[in-house]
Amino acid sequence: MVSFWSLCCLIGMDFATFHILRHVLSRYFPLSLALAWGIALAQLLILALVLLAGKSIFRGRSFLREDKLLASSIVSSLLVPSCATWAVVFMPRTGADLLHRWGHLDLFICSHLITLTSALVWHQLFLSGEDEKGSSASVWRLLALLRPYSWRFLLVAVFLVLSSWGEMALPAYTGRMADWIHNKEDPSIFWTTIITLALITISSAVTEFVCDCIFNVTMSLVHTQSQGKLLFSILKQDITFFDTVPAGDITSRVTSDITAMSEALSHTLSLLMWYAMRLAFLFIYMAGLSPKLTLFTVLCLLIITIVPRLSGTYSQNLAVKIQGSLCEVNQVAMETFSNMKTVRSFANEEGECQRYEGKLDATYQLNKTEALAYGWTLVANSFSGLALKVGILYFGGRLVTNEEVSGGELVSFVLYELQFASAVETLLRTYPEVRKAVGSSQKVFEYMDRTPQKPPPGHLAPSILQGHIQFQNVTFSYPKRPDVPALQDVSFDIKPGVVTALVGPCDAGKSTVVNLLLRLYEPQSGRILLDNRPLADYENQYYRRKVSVVTQVPVLSSRTIKDNISYGLGETSLESVQEAAKASDAHDFILQRPQGYQTGAGQRGELLSGGQKQRVALARALLRDPKVLILDDATSSLDTDTELKIQETLYSNARRQTVLLISHRMNVIEKADHILVLEGGQIIESGNHEQLLAERGSYWRLRNRQQSSFQRGEEQQMM
Numbered sequence: 001m002v003s004f005w006s007l008c009c010l011i012g013m014d015f016a017t018f019h020i021l022r023h024v025l026s027r028y029f030p031l032s033l034a035l036a037w038g039i040a041l042a043q044l045l046i047l048a049l050v051l052l053a054g055k056s057i058f059r060g061r062s063f064l065r066e067d068k069l070l071a072s073s074i075v076s077s078l079l080v081p082s083c084a085t086w087a088v089v090f091m092p093r094t095g096a097d098l099l100h101r102w103g104h105l106d107l108f109i110c111s112h113l114i115t116l117t118s119a120l121v122w123h124q125l126f127l128s129g130e131d132e133k134g135s136s137a138s139v140w141r142l143l144a145l146l147r148p149y150s151w152r153f154l155l156v157a158v159f160l161v162l163s164s165w166g167e168m169a170l171p172a173y174t175g176r177m178a179d180w181i182h183n184k185e186d187p188s189i190f191w192t193t194i195i196t197l198a199l200i201t202i203s204s205a206v207t208e209f210v211c212d213c214i215f216n217v218t219m220s221l222v223h224t225q226s227q228g229k230l231l232f233s234i235l236k237q238d239i240t241f242f243d244t245v246p247a248g249d250i251t252s253r254v255t256s257d258i259t260a261m262s263e264a265l266s267h268t269l270s271l272l273m274w275y276a277m278r279l280a281f282l283f284i285y286m287a288g289l290s291p292k293l294t295l296f297t298v299l300c301l302l303i304i305t306i307v308p309r310l311s312g313t314y315s316q317n318l319a320v321k322i323q324g325s326l327c328e329v330n331q332v333a334m335e336t337f338s339n340m341k342t343v344r345s346f347a348n349e350e351g352e353c354q355r356y357e358g359k360l361d362a363t364y365q366l367n368k369t370e371a372l373a374y375g376w377t378l379v380a381n382s383f384s385g386l387a388l389k390v391g392i393l394y395f396g397g398r399l400v401t402n403e404e405v406s407g408g409e410l411v412s413f414v415l416y417e418l419q420f421a422s423a424v425e426t427l428l429r430t431y432p433e434v435r436k437a438v439g440s441s442q443k444v445f446e447y448m449d450r451t452p453q454k455p456p457p458g459h460l461a462p463s464i465l466q467g468h469i470q471f472q473n474v475t476f477s478y479p480k481r482p483d484v485p486a487l488q489d490v491s492f493d494i495k496p497g498v499v500t501a502l503v504g505p506c507d508a509g510k511s512t513v514v515n516l517l518l519r520l521y522e523p524q525s526g527r528i529l530l531d532n533r534p535l536a537d538y539e540n541q542y543y544r545r546k547v548s549v550v551t552q553v554p555v556l557s558s559r560t561i562k563d564n565i566s567y568g569l570g571e572t573s574l575e576s577v578q579e580a581a582k583a584s585d586a587h588d589f590i591l592q593r594p595q596g597y598q599t600g601a602g603q604r605g606e607l608l609s610g611g612q613k614q615r616v617a618l619a620r621a622l623l624r625d626p627k628v629l630i631l632d633d634a635t636s637s638l639d640t641d642t643e644l645k646i647q648e649t650l651y652s653n654a655r656r657q658t659v660l661l662i663s664h665r666m667n668v669i670e671k672a673d674h675i676l677v678l679e680g681g682q683i684i685e686s687g688n689h690e691q692l693l694a695e696r697g698s699y700w701r702l703r704n705r706q707q708s709s710f711q712r713g714e715e716q717q718m719m
């Protein structure tokens with residue numbers, strides 16, 4: 001909206017320019033239409049120049065910045081000359097009178113009031129401005145959700161028309177009864193009227209029932225489908241999205257936002273439909289009875305709809321803020337529950353409670369403001385509705401006394417008017433809810449419309465894969481830390497069918513290599529090839545089957561151990577699961593459980609120890625018989641014996657599989673066929689164990705450091 005001060009300035013400038021121009025020009029020219037147009041155009045030119053100058057001088061500030069002021073200047077400058085021209089052509093006396101009064105204060109105020117009212121009505125009917133464009137776009141997006149069910153809504157519309165039409169019967173027949181009583185007509189008319197009225201009322205109730213049923217069933221279908229669609233859109237996002245958007249935020253969108261959106265949509269849509277249809281019928285019937293009174297009603301209606309529009313914008317902004325605040329509350333709760341052991345071990349339950357209460361308090365403050373805003377909206381709406389009723393009754397009363405309508409018609413009209421006013425009131429009350437639904441839907445649509453930032457899916461799925469991996473000048477930084485490269489110009493080969501070890505101090509970038517190999521992220525520059533083809537060329541499912549990873553802290557889910565091992569493979573035989581478990585040395589401990597492979601692993605695998613989880617995860621990777629097996633510190637929780645057993649399996653397998661081994665334990669690394677040393681995101685050494693020791697470089701230092709700390713530990717134990 002144009003700011004108050006900008007408007008005051010415009011009116012002031014308008015007044016000043018008009019009077020100066022009139023004073024100067026009327027000295028030389030007689031008062032005529034030509035002079036009026038001359039002054040108006042000169043005035044418009046000056047105002048436009050001042051507005052343009054103000055816009056460039058006060059760039060970035062709201063003062064005098066709005067383009068809408070130009071439209072207002074055009075209307076206010078040209079209004080009187082245009083009216084005078086029309087009047088001179090069609091009503092010469094009025095035209096002369098208008099020209100004569102031109103420049104007087106009353107006409108000046110009147111012309112500006114007309115400009116202001118037109119601007120308000122224009123603003124009311126045709127949304128403009130950036131925010132509002134956004135909301136109207138969301139309203140269309142909301143309605144687009146209903147498009148697949150168009151035929152159902154067509155049916156709803158048919159029943160709606162029938163039922164609303166039936167509702168018009170009561171006032172019409174009441175009017176007829178009033179005329180019948182007044183004129184003492186034939187008694188049979190009384191019974192005919194009553195029976196017809198009863199039949200129409202019953203039919204209207206039945207059609208309303210059918211309409212309600214179809215509508216509610218359709219809306220719950222819309223809700224379910226939108227929820228599924230939203231979850232699907234989120235799941236297909238790139239990992240960067242999950243890195244940057246807090247989990248609480250995402251959960252909030254899938255649960256509370258979409259529910260709020262659907263509920264508001266179904267509730268407000270049904271109200272809007274019913275009352276809009278009723279209004280249409282009431283308008284037709286009222287216009288049939290008294291066009292004058294109907295015109296008066298509609299004009300009043302246009303003016304009072306400005307109130308909900310203003311409060312609706314405020315409610316919408318508040319709704320967005322409340323949703324954001326709720327997300328933060330959820331985020332704190334989720335973070336606390338998922339780190340419960342850490343919270344307990346640092347005895348920080350009270351601290352977490354305080355953090356949660358702090359976030360809740362912010363939400364409470366916003367809710368309080370929302371409650372006040374809602375209360376104010378209700379008061380403003382009922383006040384405007386009441387003003388409309390009083391106005392209509394006053395104007396209607398005058399029509400009766402002027403005998404422009406009959407007694408029965410007046411009764412019908414008053415009944416229609418009351419229904420009309422209550423329908424308007426309901427629509428006004430519904431309006432902030434529409435804005436609230438739009439507020440909730442904006443974020444939901446933001447997620448639904450988000451295009452994942454990943455390369456298009458590949459289709460390569462060769463029957464024979466060597467498992468040769470090449471990193472060629474790869475540079476990568478995480479989206480959360482775009483300025484700090486985790487890998488810098490890294491190039492190396494992982495030869496097929498051999499065990500390659502990646503070693504380096506903490507934060508060297510070892511897990512980042514794994515993340516890139518898993519295609520969780522895309523490098524900013526350089527290429528990663530598998531059998532000389534970029535990773536993105538491979539079909540996703542194929543790639544996930546051929547490249548398997550076991551991480552240091554494997555994530556298991558709350559299903560049986562067998563199902564955890566065969567995760568993502570569908571129906572798998574127990575024999576093949578057992579074979580994989582034997583290879584990862586998990587078979588024995590699984591059989592010791594009362595239910596063997598059917599034992600539940602607990603939520604996130606909490607019923608298993610760290611070492612057991614690692615062995616189950618290793619079995620899960622081995623079951624897929626991948627061509628490339630990546631072990632990212634995957635045996636760190638195992639004892640030496642178990643680790644040795646697993647190593648034997650890997651090395652015996654090595655002729656068939658490419659293995660990338662990442663470990664901090666040098667005794668695990670030294671047996672690898674090829675060793676890469678990574679430091680500060682760069683490959684600084686490569687070769688086999690003996691070659692690297694001979695170089696006496698970083699690898700040599702790492703090994704010595706580990707050996708001396710190991711010896712120190714043993715000495716301390718012996719003391």
Ligand SMILES: Nc1ncnc2c1ncn2[C@@H]1O[C@H](COP(=O)(O)OP(=O)(O)OP(=O)(O)O)[C@@H](O)[C@H]1O
Nearest residue numbers: 243478480481486505506507508509510511512513
């Ligand atoms: N998701 C992430 N977002 C932002 N930065 C990250 C992310 N993951 C890792 N990093 C940063 O990238 C760098 C390399 O981390 P990476 O986990 O690859 O090292 P690492 O060699 O595997 O370490 P460690 O041996 O301790 O596991 C570190 O500086 C780390 O802080």
